[in-house]
Amino acid sequence: xxxxxxxxxSVQAGGSLLLSCAASGYTYSRYCMGWFRQAPGNEREGVSTxxxxxxxxxxxxxxxxxxxxxxxxxxxxxxQMDRLEPEGTAMYYCAAGPLLTYGSSTTFLxxxxxxxNWGQGTQVTVx
Numbered sequence: 248x249x250x251x252x253x254x255x256x257s258v259q260a261g262g263s264l265l266l267s268c269a270a271s272g273y274t275y276s277r278y279c280m281g282w283f284r285q286a287p288g289n290e291r292e293g294v295s296t297x298x299x300x301x302x303x304x305x306x307x308x309x310x311x312x313x314x315x316x317x318x319x320x321x322x323x324x325x326x327q328m329d330r331l332e333p334e335g336t337a338m339y340y341c342a343a344g345p346l347l348t349y350g351s352s353t354t355f356l357x358x359x360x361x362x363x364n365w366g367q368g369t370q371v372t373v374x
Contacts, residue, residue: 255369268341293356
């Protein structure tokens with residue numbers, strides 16, 4: 248699976264950004280995809296997930312402000328980020344995996360953080 252993140256940028260607090268994650272080489276019938284972020288000096292953390300059934304999860308810190316979605320026809324996942332806060336400044340990464348391996352979105356978030364092979368990410372800066 249190859250994943251390419253895009254859409255990051257610099258915005259003022261309260262602003263919005265739309266991140267995209269383009270996937271290729273993906274053949275899982277049941278899968279989970281997610282967004283992660285890592286701020287300077289902090290560990291990488293899970294932000295949101297979406298699975299092949301359309302189920303979604305969000306970290307408490309972004310609930311009500313971020314919306315995850317996917318376009319299966321374009322093999323692309325999105326993260327609409329509204330009412331951004333300075334604490335949202337981070338490099339954002341996307342990841343994907345089969346539900347057969349991870350079992351659930353919650354497990355995917357936890358286990359994926361312990362694994363390597365991350366992409367370039369897309370930088371979000373909120374001032």
